[in-house]
Amino acid sequence: xxxxxxxxxxxxxxxxxxxxxxxxxxxxxxxxxxxxxxxxxxxxxxxxxxxxxxxxxxxxxxxxxxxxxxxxxxxxxxxxxxxxxxxxxxxxxxxxxxxxxxxxxxxxxxxxxxxxxxxxxxxxxxxxxxxxxxxxxxxxxxxxxxxxxxxxxxxxxxxxxxxxxxxxxxxxxxxx
Amino acid sequence: xxxxxxxxxxxxxxxxxxxxxxxxxxxxxxxxxxxxxxxxxxxxxxxxxxxxxxxxxxxxxxxxxxxxxxxxxxxxxxxxxxxxxxxxxxxxxxxxxxxxxxxxxxxxxxxxxxxxxxxxxxxxxxxxxxxxxxxxxxxxxxxxxxxxxxxxxxxxxxxxxxxxxxxxxxxxxxxxxxxxxxxxxxxxxxxxxxxxxxxxxxxxxxxxxxxxxxxxxxxxxxxxxxxxxxxxxxxxxxxxxxxxxxxxxxxxxxxxxxxxxxxxxxxxxxxxxxxxxxxxxxxxxxxxxxxxxxxxxxxxxxxxxxxxxxxxxxxxxxxxxxxxxxxxxxxxxxxxxxxxxxxxxxxxxxxxxxxxxxxxxxxxxxxxxxxxxxxxxxxxxxxxxxxxxxxxxxxxxxxxxxxxxxxxxxxxxxxxxxxxxxxxxxxxxxxxxxxxxxxx
Numbered sequence: 224x225x226x227x228x229x230x231x232x233x234x235x236x237x238x239x240x241x242x243x244x245x246x247x248x249x250x251x252x253x254x255x256x257x258x259x260x261x262x263x264x265x266x267x268x269x270x271x272x273x274x275x276x277x278x279x280x281x282x283x284x285x286x287x288x289x290x291x292x293x294x295x296x297x298x299x300x301x302x303x304x305x306x307x308x309x310x311x312x313x314x315x316x317x318x319x320x321x322x323x324x325x326x327x328x329x330x331x332x333x334x335x336x337x338x339x340x341x342x343x344x345x346x347x348x349x350x351x352x353x354x355x356x357x358x359x360x361x362x363x364x365x366x367x368x369x370x371x372x373x374x375x376x377x378x379x380x381x382x383x384x385x386x387x388x389x390x391x392x393x394x395x396x397x398x399x
Numbered sequence: 400x401x402x403x404x405x406x407x408x409x410x411x412x413x414x415x416x417x418x419x420x421x422x423x424x425x426x427x428x429x430x431x432x433x434x435x436x437x438x439x440x441x442x443x444x445x446x447x448x449x450x451x452x453x454x455x456x457x458x459x460x461x462x463x464x465x466x467x468x469x470x471x472x473x474x475x476x477x478x479x480x481x482x483x484x485x486x487x488x489x490x491x492x493x494x495x496x497x498x499x500x501x502x503x504x505x506x507x508x509x510x511x512x513x514x515x516x517x518x519x520x521x522x523x524x525x526x527x528x529x530x531x532x533x534x535x536x537x538x539x540x541x542x543x544x545x546x547x548x549x550x551x552x553x554x555x556x557x558x559x560x561x562x563x564x565x566x567x568x569x570x571x572x573x574x575x576x577x578x579x580x581x582x583x584x585x586x587x588x589x590x591x592x593x594x595x596x597x598x599x600x601x602x603x604x605x606x607x608x609x610x611x612x613x614x615x616x617x618x619x620x621x622x623x624x625x626x627x628x629x630x631x632x633x634x635x636x637x638x639x640x641x642x643x644x645x646x647x648x649x650x651x652x653x654x655x656x657x658x659x660x661x662x663x664x665x666x667x668x669x670x671x672x673x674x675x676x677x678x679x680x681x682x683x684x685x686x687x688x689x690x691x692x693x694x695x696x697x698x699x700x701x702x703x704x705x706x707x708x709x710x711x712x713x714x715x716x717x718x719x720x721x722x723x724x725x726x727x728x729x730x731x732x733x734x735x736x737x738x739x740x741x742x743x744x745x746x747x748x749x750x751x752x753x754x755x756x757x758x759x760x761x762x763x764x765x766x767x768x769x770x771x772x773x774x775x776x777x778x779x780x781x782x783x784x785x786x787x788x789x790x791x792x793x794x795x796x797x798x799x800x801x802x803x804x805x806x807x808x809x810x811x812x813x814x815x816x817x818x819x820x821x822x823x824x825x826x827x828x829x830x831x832x833x834x835x836x837x838x839x
Binding site: 264265266267268269270271277279316317320324327328365 | 528586758761765800
């Protein structure tokens with residue numbers, strides 16, 4: 224079904240369900256799974272990026288350190304001991320731009336991502352108001368392939384609690 | 400900028416003497432001897448104003464303590480002295496040229512600072528960020544080290560993406576005899592290629608005859624700020640020669656300030672053109688976009704005009720040094736219902752603090768950049784504007800940083816993105832809509 228699946232990693236639990244979905248699809252399709260993380264640029268027009276060590280240049284050392292961290296975080300979630308068809312990539316810049324660029328260049332068939340990135344991991348999550356972040360919106364609008372945005376069950380529950388789903392609202396409008 | 404303990408290289412006094420002698424013409428000799436310490440330049444400098452009027456930040460002090468001392472000591476200085484100079488000429492001056500306007504003798508402090516940078520570069524001293532860019536220019540001809548293949552591929556990508564909104568958008572590459580050769584800041588294709596897409600949409604709707612070159616497309620010139628004069632000349636020569644080879648009528652510069660400075664008036668000298676003029680006319684986006692709107696080639700939808708208060712950031716090299724302060728204002732008044740000028744403004748406007756190579760110099764200079772940017776932040780806040788238009792990438796990034804640092808609560812926008820939002824797309828450019836099937 225799919226040859227190449229791109230999972231957009233943010234290293235936070237908010238996208239763990241998306242990773243599980245990407246992994247499942249890749250295994251069923253015997254597709255290559257590419258785990259991509261984009262180091263977010265501080266500015267629109269320059270390459271300084273934010274890392275856990277602060278603002279810095281996006282150089283090879285920063286990339287290698289992050290790749291190691293990505294492998295530790297995600298590969299441990301893969302049951303097979305030595306996953307062969309998984310690749311870890313790191314880019315720097317504006318996340319949605321780099322995701323679309325990467326997908327186009329690598330000719331991926333499917334992008335899987337979480338609904339939003341947590342910019343401040345210490346800030347409390349407001350699951351009562353689940354939303355699509357800027358990157359998810361832009362990628363879903365501009366990507367050259369299918370995009371799957373995977374929310375967590377908690378978010379779905381929160382949506383139901385928050386009121387009618389968009390589908391329900393649409394159904395009611397049609398009836399009127 | 401401090402000397403690292405590992406930097407034990409000897410000072411090449413002979414080389415410094417050569418450079419001092421080569422620049423020891425009437426202009427520099429006069430400027431160095433003419434300054435009467437009147438202090439008018441001090442009040443014009445945003446570094447001075449932002450730091451409680453510290454006299455060591457007055458332009459007169461800065462050039463006397465650096466180039467003046469180098470001449471006085473005939474180049475016999477130690478490495479610590481050179482690093483102290485580096486701290487001044489890169490960390491305390493953006494070569495914005497505002498002080499020259501206030502100097503009763505017209506001393507061009509920016510030229511004196513730039514000459515010091517050239518001397519320091521000859522001794523292997525330049526900020527890390529600029530040194531990285533210099534390597535890229537040398538290896539690939541552009542500051543981001545982007546290959547021609549990647550650049551052309553990015554143009555194709557953006558043309559494809561633009562056609563969803565504007566029918567028939569193409570980005571013609573190396574079109575011989577086009578009116579304009581559009582040149583960009585490599586940070587556009589590298590970090591925000593949508594900037595290219597926006598330009599393509601505007602030029603398409605204006606039915607312009609334009610092209611992008613596959614080489615010589617980088618109009619920026621960071622070697623000019625790093626002190627590498629020879630490479631600065633080569634960079635601008637690449638662009639000029641490509642324009643001549645394609646037989647275009649003019650070079651169009653993106654919304655970048657220092658690119659205009661380089662292409663229009665510093666470049667010809669750097670590239671060794673004896674008449675001091677570029678081989679083809681240079682046109683900045685601010686000017687062309689103004690003409691499009693003025694002449695009706697781009698029509699603005701009155702209902703979409705910006706309702707929130709708007710102010711305009713004069714990039715030093717577009718307004719003060721490029722002469723386009725009125726064009727910028729007139730254009731903004733077509734776009735916004737509530738335009739509020741900064742004070743001072745036009746050619747007197749303050750530098751944002753991101754120019755002269757400061758933003759590319761990198762994170763290690765950020766704290767100083769934010770401190771000196773206080774003057775600009777206060778100017779913006781006083782307007783009450785909610786949108787700041789910045790037709791220069793360095794201004795854009797610096798004002799964005801100031802927005803966070805000083806909690807200004809503004810949105811920073813480029814002219815291109817506003818034009819794309821507000822322009823009327825004629826019917827012939829409107830893409831055919833595919834009727835969506837109702838699915839439930």
